[in-house]
Amino acid sequence: MFFQPSRISFDLPDWLEDFSKNYVSNPDLNKRMDFVIAASKRNVEQNTGGPFAAAVFEVNTGKLISLGVNLVTTQGMSILHAEIVALAIAQRKLGTYDLGKESAIPHELITSTEPCGMCLGAIPWSGVRHVATAARDEDARAVGFDEGAKPEDWIQSLTSRGVKVSTNIERESACSVLQRYIKNNGSIYNPEVS
């Protein structure tokens, strides 16, 4: 007899809420990125997932809406990249699938590494108006992660849909977290390819 669960859920790491409470709203983009990169580092230290974090903020005030980290291995779901987690939490919290609707305050997604093909595709559907990234695709690839197939000009694929993009924000700091993960023999969770 066929059966599948009627509710699907995933849990955030225990450390995440206290960690988030230390954030003070900051209009400086680099400071917001520092916070996100620190979360990616904590995720490695706590052994709660891959070396990636992402967060949704209000663009104008820097107010934190949601913080996500990579949970692929620990929650057993391949979709749970940090960006997907941050967007899902923000939409649950604000009660809308469109963070960019006309009545809403503009929101942004800040992520410690450039988005993979899946997360890139998720960004326009989320309604965020700005994306900021630290480590580059090639930095993730250099330590063994597959960023997936992306449109040739992935930045343009966002700007053409009304999403501004800022790259290379605190790149070195994010790279050091990727390096640390590899030194600790962190799992590279790419699926096996036959």
Next chain:
Amino acid sequence: MFFQPSRISFDLPDWLEDFSKNYVSNPDLNKRMDFVIAASKRNVEQNTGGPFAAAVFEVNTGKLISLGVNLVTTQGMSILHAEIVALAIAQRKLGTYDLGKESAIPHELITSTEPCGMCLGAIPWSGVRHVATAARDEDARAVGFDEGAKPEDWIQSLTSRGVKVSTNIERESACSVLQRYIKNNGSIYNPEVS
């Protein structure tokens, strides 16, 4: 004080479990697609989301592992495309983030419309070995849905990662569901673009 939920969940429609019980394992790909398209039609009739369904099966036996439908508007999360839902359920059910690991029976994703950029990106991470699609990107666009930016040769982006692709399976049938959705004034839930 910052707060975010520590558990994120989404619920499947009530009708879905009974609907799935009517499926009999079938090694004929077209029959499996018929079942998935019927689910997309039911999702429209029941007003539980967009006109899209997707399911994970065992490739060799046609055994159903999970059935997902589009839940963007009803569950308030932009990531909840049918493919993402089906993959998340299958991974929860089988207890792994990699449906293609060496010890596993090969799995496939059958979806009523070609995947958007996000879902395309999610496929290689899921571990499925085969993807079958019915309606084309242009069919979805013709009724107002944005399929997003995809690599120029999206099929090759999958085959190069060990995922076979079958397109145009029961395309007309899937298109009729898209048309019906529009006739019923179904919501086109693309985010607003400023």
